[in-house]
Amino acid sequence: MLDPIVAFFQRIFAAIGRGIGLVIAWILWPFITVANWYRARSWIIKGPIGIGLLVLFGLYAYFIWQTQMWTGFDPDYANRYNLAQRKQETASTDTATTTTTTTPATGEVVEPEPKTCVRSAIVDVTADLINFNVNQNAWISSMLLYKLGLFGLDWDSTPWFDNKASFQRGVNQAIRRTSVELVDSLGRVRGTSGINADLQRARGNIQFDEETWYFGSDSLLPKTPTPNYYRTAMVDLRKFNTSLESCDAIFDSRSDNLIEFLDRIANDIGSTSAIIRERSEFHNGGWFDTRADDRFWFAYGQLYGYYGILSAAGVDFDAVIKARGIEPLWVETIKQLRSALNIQPAIISNGREDGWIMPTHLATMGFYILRVRSNLVEMRDVLAR
Structure with missing residues (x-):
């Protein structure tokens, strides 16, 4: 008697899972395509691109660090002046x-x-x-x-x-x-x-x-x-x-x-x-x-x-x-x-x-x-x- 109900919810969760999978695949598709293209290239092309990506990664790491770390922030800073x-x-x-x-x-x-x-x-x-x-x-x-x-x-x-x-x-x-x-x-x-x-x-x-x-x-x-x-x-x-x-x-x-x-x-x-x-x-x-x-x-x-x-x-x-x-x-x-x-x-x-x-x-x-x-x-x- 409960089998149709269980099957119904199974279909719903399966559809949700397929939908999430499609969204993730859509998001990852450009990166996978670029990665496949990159692997097929020679080192003459891979080298400069790899260096550029490392520099970009370093810049973003520095940017994220600086935006999140508030050095010297002190709501009571006026007390330091005596x-x-x-x-x-x-x-x-x-x-x-x-x-x-x-x-x-x-x-x-x-x-x-x-x-x-x-x-x-x-x-x-x-x-x-x-x-x-x-x-x-x-x-x-x-x-x-x-x-x-x-x-x-x-x-x-x-x-x-x-x-x-x-x-x-x-x-x-x-x-x-x-x-x-x-x-x-x-x-x-x-x-x-x-x-x-x-x-x-x-x-x-x-x-x-x-x-x-x-x-x-x-x-x-x-x-x-x-x-x-x-x-x-x-x-x-x-x-x-x-x-x-x-x-x-x-x-x-x-x-x-x-x-x-x-x-x-x-x-x-x-x-x-x-x-x-x-x-x-x-x-x-x-x-x-x-x-x-x-x-x-x-x-x-x-x-x-x-x-x-x-x-x-x-x-x-x-x-x-x-x-x-x-x-x-x-x-x-x-x-x-x-x-x-x-x-x-x-x-x-x-x-x-x-x-x-x-x-x-x-x-x-x-x-x-x-x-x-x-x-x-x-x-x-x-x-x-």
């Missing part, structure tokens, strides 16, 4: 250049004079972030195999090998924004002094595009790859800090510069928040959204960069922060930035916000970004009063 101790050392320097006071007669805040003879923590962190991006790690976006993609398909459009590249670009966005502010306001006195040459060169080099390799389709001549420009920017930033420490440069830590700095950062992460919102709202494909990981890791890298930079700004603008009474809010903002870095899912899911099967990592990241931005705007408003 910022609390640096605040004390900065406070113990010449009070004429580092102290903000309040006049007893009017209650008005007297701004500090521009800092000299002491290193800028912001510049130190920014230079180290560049070092992290291009020296401790390979710069993925300009690697040849990353540019070639998967059979011509951009890696950003696939679920593989693009997370680190997006993260690095996010960190680089924070570096770029900071380098602009260093040139335009922080490294000069209210626009009345000349632009520092080291900072100017650093800004120009860090603004260079993120995808240049040694050769490109637009020119037959060799090019300087992107990482070399960024390394030069790192050297220039460190030269500026050396000049600052030897009293040959200035860092203007006035409240109006801090207001502008916070405003630009708030606008920067606000733009990222809008990108995340658009992706989360209109492309919620759960684990099958192949672009969700790009958006997530770019935002993560941006917050990673600003976590260190704003922690360092707490040292450079310590006098203003304390005089204006925003220290508790500043500490809370740093804590929120650090909390955002705890989100490290193995697979990024862009599920519906009211869904119950697939999580919505993009919406979670967007929530942290908006929290940080809200605090930045609040601090800016307090400073502007």
